[in-house]
Structures are given as C-alpha cells and as structure tokens.
Amino acid sequence: MASRQVTRSCHYCEASCGTIVDVKDGAACRVSGDRADVLSAGYVCKKMRRVLDEDTDRLPGPLRKHGSAWIGLTWDEAVRQIGQQVLSIQREHGRDSVAICFGNPTAFDYATVLIGRLLTMTMGTANRYSAASLDGLPHLVTSRLMFGNQLLLPVPDIDRTDLLIIIGANPLVSNGSVLSAPGMPRRLRELKRRGGRLVVVDPRRTETARIADRHLQIRPGSDGILLLGLIHALIQNGLAPSGNWVTDEDLRFLRFLSNRWDSRAVETLTDIPAEQIEELANDLISRERAVCYARLGVAHGPFATATCWLVNVLNTLTGNLDSIGGAMFTRPAVDLIAISRLTRDQGDFGVRSRIHSFPSFGGERPMSTLADEILAEGHGAIRALITVGANLVECVPDSARIRQALPQLQLLACVDPFINETTSMAHYILPPISSLYRDQYPLITSLTALRNTAKYSLPAYDEPPPGPVDWEILSMLQSELARGRRGLHRIIHRNLASVTRRVGPTQMLNAALLVGPYGIRNALWRRPLDLSVLRAQDHGVDFGPLVPMLRRRRVKVRLIPEPIKVEAERMVDALGRAGQPRNGELLLIGRRRRNSMNSGTASFREGASEFESSCLIMHPADACARGLKSGDKARVSSDTAEIVVQVVSSYDIKPGVVSLPHGCSVGWRITSGDGEGLLGPAGANELTSRTLVDHIAGSAVLSAVHVSVTKYEG
Structure with a gap:
C-alpha cells in the first residue's frame, strides 16, 4: 500500500x-x-x-460488566441496553435522576461538542456536568458579567505586546490555556528580541519563570492582593482616567477597594518585596502596550472569579483592553458568540445545586457536588450517569467520595477508549476508535486563538473505520433515547435524532462557516468561506492578527458588576485577616505535566527523565525540617484525606509551599485500621475538599490548600 x-x-x-x-x-x-x-x-x-x-491499551469494542468480568457486546446491544435502562430510571425517578458529564478532551472535538449538546437535550436532565468547574469556569463567568457573554474571552496579544505579566500559568508546558498560541518558546523569544519584558508571578520557578526577566514568588492565594496593589499604584499616579469603559463611579469604588494596598501592605500578604512590586507598577505605567494574563493558578484559587475580574480591570485601567498588544478578542470563522446571542445561550446562572446550594452556571452543576448528589437519598438523587471522556476519580475533589459514590449508581456508562480508575467501575464502556479516523476543526479553541485562522482536517485514514468515533456513539445514544420518549417529546426528539443522522456534524459546521464573518456576507468581494475552501487549504486560512472587537460587537462593558463587587469586598476582608499557614502547615499548589495534562492524555506514560513530574516538590529547608530528602516517601495530609508520595527537594519552589501535578495519579492511598499499608493510585485531588468552591462560579478550590507533610515510615 x-x-x-x-x-x-x-x-x-x-x-x-x-x-x-x-x-x-x-x-x-x-x-x-x-x-x-x-x-x-x-x-x-x-x-x-x-x-x-495511543492504541496500545485501546479497547476494541463495547464491554458490559458481569460480576467482576467484562463481557463483549455488539454496538447495537450496548446502546439498546443503556438506552432502555436510562429511560426506565427516568420514568421511575424523574428526568433529573440521570446525569451526564463531559471531560476536558471533548472540547477539542467539534463534532462531540455539537452532538453532545443534542444528546443532553434529548436526555432532558438538569444534572449536567463538565470539566469547566475544575478548570476555566471563573474566566467564563467573569466574561459573562463584564462583557455580557461567557464566550467573549480576552486573549493576551503576546505577539505585539511590550510587557507580558503571567500569573499562575506555565505556557511553556501548557502551550497556552484559555489561549491557543502554539510555539510559545518562539513567541516569548520574539517578545524579548523586540525589547519587551516577561514577568512571571508564581510560587514555583516554572519552566516559563526560568526564562522570565523577573520572577515574583508569590504566596499562593494572594494574587488578588498583588493586583489591587498594582491598581492602587495606577490610581495614585493619576493614570486611571475615566472614559474608555471606566466611569467616575467605577474609579471611586476601585480607589476604595485598593486604598489600603500600597506596596508595603501588599508585601506582608504576598511575600513579594515592595521594591519589586513598585518596579512592576512602574513598568506597567511606562509601557505603551502591556497585558496581564492569568490562568489555573488563579482559576483554582479560593477567590478565582474576583481575581480574574481584577486581571481584566488592570488591563482596562492601563488602556489595554481590546487594544493591540493588550487583551483582545477573536473573530472566529464560526462565530459562536453571535450564535449564542441568537439562541440566548450567553451563559446564565441557574438553580443552585440541591446539595450544598452551590452556584450553577451555563446550564451545568459544579463538579464538586456530583458525589454527594449520587449518595444523597430521596427525590432528585442521581441514579444513572453517562460520562464522556471524563476520569472522575482522578479529577474531582475529594476522590474518596467519588469512589464511594460511583458503585452506588444503578447505571454507569462511560464513553472512553481505555479502562482507567473511573471506567473500571462502570457497568458499560463504549470505546471510540482512534481520533485519526475523525475529521477535525478547532471550534472551541478558535475563541481564544492568538490569530484569526480557520483549518479543517480530513480523517487521516481512507479505509472504512472499524467502529464509531466519539460523536457517532453519542448520536446512537440520542437516537435510542428518542425512540423511547412518549407523546410530544417522542415526536420532537425522534425528528431531532433523524435530522442529526442525515445532516451530521460536518454539514452543521459547513452551515456555521457560511453564516460566519467570512462566509456569505463577504460574497461580493471574496469567495465565501465554507468547507470546500478549507479542504483546498491544507495548512489553514489566516485572516490576520486580532483586531479591536468590543465596539464592533456593540458590547457594553460593565467594569464593576454587582456580584463581583460584593465578592471583591469579601476577598479583601478575608485576605486582610489571613495570616501565615497554621503551625507546621504548608500550602499545596498544582502543576501541569508535559505529556499527560488532561484526562485525554492520562494514559501517556512519563519517561524516566520526567520522574520529577510525578513527585511532591518541596523547598530543601522544608524537607530538611521534616527529615526528608529527594526520593523519600512523605505522608501528605489535609482536612480531607492523606496520601503518600515521593519527594523531590528543589529550590525552584517557594519555602512554605509544596506542589503536586493535578489530574493524574502521583502516589498512594493509605489503608485504614490495623496494619497500615499503601493502596494505589492516588492523585492530588484526594487532598482537596468538595465543599470549598468559588462563591460566584462554583468552581473547585484546588490551589492554596493547607497540608501537613511528614516522613512516611511504612
């Protein structure tokens, strides 16, 4: 061949x-x-x-659990059995007795995004979950409150800025997050080559911090105070005038909020020397083009939404919101922002969760409540769960609770190619075939791309696929559920399923391209963009760098939304009263690994040279005080649980702080009772609490977690 x-x-x-x-x-x-x-x-x-x-451990076809053994099924058998059980449970216990959960990898497959929404509609449940509440939800909520749409996400214009401030992000490893900017090493080198500066704010000397002009080792959880200090400096120097989205009333509130946070006051809470804070403030003032960019270190914090808001406020006060070299907005070929306006799906707060009364946003419940929603008895309890690319045991806070909850389900069906910590407890596993059999379009990531581009990729293989890809599995489930509906719902959802099968996601994508900003509205002076154009351009189409969009989209910026105003005051009060960690305790932060950075890559094995990527990183002074050295096993305990991990002693971490990678196994659980021993695997999420969430977004608090570390003698 x-x-x-x-x-x-x-x-x-x-x-x-x-x-x-x-x-x-x-x-x-x-x-x-x-x-x-x-x-x-x-x-x-x-x-x-x-x-x-990736095919080494991939399952060849559907499986059903029978006792402790797995039995192979045909696709028709598996889909029919799951559909019948879902319908039966909903008829007995109500629509909300069934839940669906989408993992991080689904966001990178446009077809799964489209068909997943249709499946969710047909299921008719309010219990919808996704990785957003463990990841970027505070950014979405902040955009909804400030710009009116959760998808209007500011993108740092790295290629044209003079000063890049990165808070709680490591783009040399992540390649950008809520930022599609491949080739970060080259882009940061070019920033320096043109005389720009790179400042990284992070408790750990990350790969990105190592090449920065200035690295500020901040105390975890205090990012908001640093931002208030910078805002204070701008206002004191008269460089935050009203106008350009800033009203006199806005300035009065910001002056009140930041008034006490001069550089000396900020130093006491952040551990950043006042001189370095003043240097950064002066740099902001003197640079014409500057941008502040924050990510997981902020989004995982205890005041995530308020801190994300302060990032946007800082960019606005410096005149760098929607400005070249600042925080800009994309104009993607598939204009999801315009579509969301038409469908009135711009992101709204819903009914608070039944358990803990946490906020719900964008039609989804916070992931932190999932285990308790399963275990709580009575009306509204979740009795069946469908997961799509989600390894809950390794991602959800307090994983002991989710391990306890999943076996209580009457039905757990997982769309996943592998047997992992979560799917091993499933009743059914529906494995999609290799991603190389499906076409590709960056639907979601184009919202945060550094340039306006479009690229469509055909499947890598010409021969007929040996099984269904992800979206086809979801489509089969949707059709099965539609057949079982009754009355008007049966007519509506059967027609919806029929149209989905005939049209398919590829034609949906083509239609969206035609009605987008480069489609038929441009027919007078250029060929409208559709899939035929993209198929002829193997390497993609470049529509140029980002351009100012807020006024073009007629966006009314609300610099100080009322919910955030209240939360910001709460943050200042709480952090202002906070002292050092309790005696002997350390603050736990997460970090990314190069290879297995989400649940879609968790099966990728780290090489021997990356041993450190799975260990607890401690400062040598902290390790020595506890009788630890590199290679030793340490017991890490929080208010939620305790695990055993191996230690790496490194000056890269700030004293008083320890770090574990998130979303993957890094150590062992400890058996209880007589004869203590080790069970595996265990991740950092064992130590985080399911009851600590951001007050506005409902996102989990996964950073700045208080832990104690002692030597494990087992």
Whole structure:
C-alpha cells in the first residue's frame, strides 16, 4: 500500500498545533510539525507524537460488566441496553435522576461538542456536568458579567505586546490555556528580541519563570492582593482616567477597594518585596502596550472569579483592553458568540445545586457536588450517569467520595477508549476508535486563538473505520433515547435524532462557516468561506492578527458588576485577616505535566527523565525540617484525606509551599485500621475538599490548600 501524508490539527490541548501524519499500510507511522501551518508554523510538542502509541491499551469494542468480568457486546446491544435502562430510571425517578458529564478532551472535538449538546437535550436532565468547574469556569463567568457573554474571552496579544505579566500559568508546558498560541518558546523569544519584558508571578520557578526577566514568588492565594496593589499604584499616579469603559463611579469604588494596598501592605500578604512590586507598577505605567494574563493558578484559587475580574480591570485601567498588544478578542470563522446571542445561550446562572446550594452556571452543576448528589437519598438523587471522556476519580475533589459514590449508581456508562480508575467501575464502556479516523476543526479553541485562522482536517485514514468515533456513539445514544420518549417529546426528539443522522456534524459546521464573518456576507468581494475552501487549504486560512472587537460587537462593558463587587469586598476582608499557614502547615499548589495534562492524555506514560513530574516538590529547608530528602516517601495530609508520595527537594519552589501535578495519579492511598499499608493510585485531588468552591462560579478550590507533610515510615 502506498505511503501518503495528511495534514491535521492536534486534538490534545488548546494549542491545536498543525501536524503532518505519515500513513503507511493503513497505519500512522510518523507525526511531525507542519511548518506551513498558519498558526503553529511547525511547532508540535510530545503529546501529539504519542498518538502513535495511543492504541496500545485501546479497547476494541463495547464491554458490559458481569460480576467482576467484562463481557463483549455488539454496538447495537450496548446502546439498546443503556438506552432502555436510562429511560426506565427516568420514568421511575424523574428526568433529573440521570446525569451526564463531559471531560476536558471533548472540547477539542467539534463534532462531540455539537452532538453532545443534542444528546443532553434529548436526555432532558438538569444534572449536567463538565470539566469547566475544575478548570476555566471563573474566566467564563467573569466574561459573562463584564462583557455580557461567557464566550467573549480576552486573549493576551503576546505577539505585539511590550510587557507580558503571567500569573499562575506555565505556557511553556501548557502551550497556552484559555489561549491557543502554539510555539510559545518562539513567541516569548520574539517578545524579548523586540525589547519587551516577561514577568512571571508564581510560587514555583516554572519552566516559563526560568526564562522570565523577573520572577515574583508569590504566596499562593494572594494574587488578588498583588493586583489591587498594582491598581492602587495606577490610581495614585493619576493614570486611571475615566472614559474608555471606566466611569467616575467605577474609579471611586476601585480607589476604595485598593486604598489600603500600597506596596508595603501588599508585601506582608504576598511575600513579594515592595521594591519589586513598585518596579512592576512602574513598568506597567511606562509601557505603551502591556497585558496581564492569568490562568489555573488563579482559576483554582479560593477567590478565582474576583481575581480574574481584577486581571481584566488592570488591563482596562492601563488602556489595554481590546487594544493591540493588550487583551483582545477573536473573530472566529464560526462565530459562536453571535450564535449564542441568537439562541440566548450567553451563559446564565441557574438553580443552585440541591446539595450544598452551590452556584450553577451555563446550564451545568459544579463538579464538586456530583458525589454527594449520587449518595444523597430521596427525590432528585442521581441514579444513572453517562460520562464522556471524563476520569472522575482522578479529577474531582475529594476522590474518596467519588469512589464511594460511583458503585452506588444503578447505571454507569462511560464513553472512553481505555479502562482507567473511573471506567473500571462502570457497568458499560463504549470505546471510540482512534481520533485519526475523525475529521477535525478547532471550534472551541478558535475563541481564544492568538490569530484569526480557520483549518479543517480530513480523517487521516481512507479505509472504512472499524467502529464509531466519539460523536457517532453519542448520536446512537440520542437516537435510542428518542425512540423511547412518549407523546410530544417522542415526536420532537425522534425528528431531532433523524435530522442529526442525515445532516451530521460536518454539514452543521459547513452551515456555521457560511453564516460566519467570512462566509456569505463577504460574497461580493471574496469567495465565501465554507468547507470546500478549507479542504483546498491544507495548512489553514489566516485572516490576520486580532483586531479591536468590543465596539464592533456593540458590547457594553460593565467594569464593576454587582456580584463581583460584593465578592471583591469579601476577598479583601478575608485576605486582610489571613495570616501565615497554621503551625507546621504548608500550602499545596498544582502543576501541569508535559505529556499527560488532561484526562485525554492520562494514559501517556512519563519517561524516566520526567520522574520529577510525578513527585511532591518541596523547598530543601522544608524537607530538611521534616527529615526528608529527594526520593523519600512523605505522608501528605489535609482536612480531607492523606496520601503518600515521593519527594523531590528543589529550590525552584517557594519555602512554605509544596506542589503536586493535578489530574493524574502521583502516589498512594493509605489503608485504614490495623496494619497500615499503601493502596494505589492516588492523585492530588484526594487532598482537596468538595465543599470549598468559588462563591460566584462554583468552581473547585484546588490551589492554596493547607497540608501537613511528614516522613512516611511504612
């Protein structure tokens, strides 16, 4: 069989790097970066190269648990049995007795996004969950409150800025998050080459901090105070005038909020020397183009939404909101922002959760409540759960609780290619075939791309697929549920399922491109953008750098929304009264790993050279005080649980802080009772609490967690 090359976009993270896949004898044999790709220009990281190994443990077909054994089923049998059980449970206990949960990897497959929404509609349940409440939800909520739409996400214009301030992010490893900017090493080198400065604010000397002009080792959870200090400096220097989205009333509130936070006061809570704070403030004042960018270190914090808001406020006060070199907004080829306005789906707060009364946003419940919603008895309890690419045991806070809850379900069906910590407890596993059999379009990541581009990739393989891809599994489930509905619902959802099967996600995408900003409205002076145009452009189409969009979209900026105003005052009061951690305690933060940075890549095995990526990083002074050295096992305890991990002693971490990677196994659980021993695996989420969430967004608090560390003698 002849060899050929296929251009693709990587589907493992937000960077969406362009790749070239070499196919020989019907199988992918090599993956390399596409130098002609309009966005990534040849860059590709280790994750995409692992696509060649991803089939090693992939399940060949549907499985049903029978006792402790797995039994193979046909696709028709599996879908029919799951559909019948879902319908039976809903008829007996109500629509909300069934829940659905989408994991992080689903966001990188446009077809799964589209068909997943249709499946959710047909299920008719209010119990919808996703990885958002463990990840970027505070950014979405902040955009809804400030700009009127959760999808209007500010993007740092890294390629044209003079000063880049990064708070709680490590883009050299993440490739950007809520930011699609492949090739970060090159982009940061170019920033410095043109005389720009890079400042990283992080308790750990991350890979990005190592190349920064200034690294500020902040105390975890105090980012909001640092931002208030910078805002205080701007106001004191008269450089925050009203106008350009800032009213006199806004300035009065910001002056009140930041009044006490001069550089000396900020130093006491952040541990950043006052001189360095003043230097950063002066840099902000003197640079014409500057931008502040914050990510997981902020979004996982105890005041995540208020801190994300302060980032936007800082960019606004410096005149860098929706401005070249500042925080800008995309104009994607599929205009989800315009579509969401038409469908009135711009992100709204819903009914608070039944358990704990946590906020719900965008039609989803906070993931922190899922285990308790299953275990709580009575009307409204979740009795069946469908997961799509979600390894709950390794991601949800207080994983002991989710391990306790999942076996209590009458039905757990997992759309996942592997047996992992979560799917091993399922009644059914529905494994999609390799992602190389599906087409690709960066639907979601185009909302946060560094340039306005569009690229469509055909499947890498020509031959008929050996099974269904992700969206086809969801479509089969939707059709099965639609057949079982009664009355008017039966008519509506059967017609919906029929249209979905006939049209398919590819034609939905084509229609969205035609009605987008580069589609038929431009027919007078250029060929409208549709899939036929993109198919002819293997490396994508570049529509140029970001341009100011807020006025074009007629967005009314609310600089100080009332909910955030209240939360910001609460944050200042709480942090102002906070002291050092309790005697002997340390503050736990997370970190990313290069290869397995989400549940879609958790099966990728770290190499021996990356041993440190799975260990607890401690400062040598903290390790020595506890009789620990690199390679020792340590007992890490929180108010929620305790685990055992191996230690790496490093000066890269701030004293008083320890770090574990999130979303993956890093150590062992400890058996209780007589004869203490170790059980595995265990992740950092064992130590986090399911009852601590951001007050506005309902997102989980996964950083700045108080822990104690002692030597494990077992």
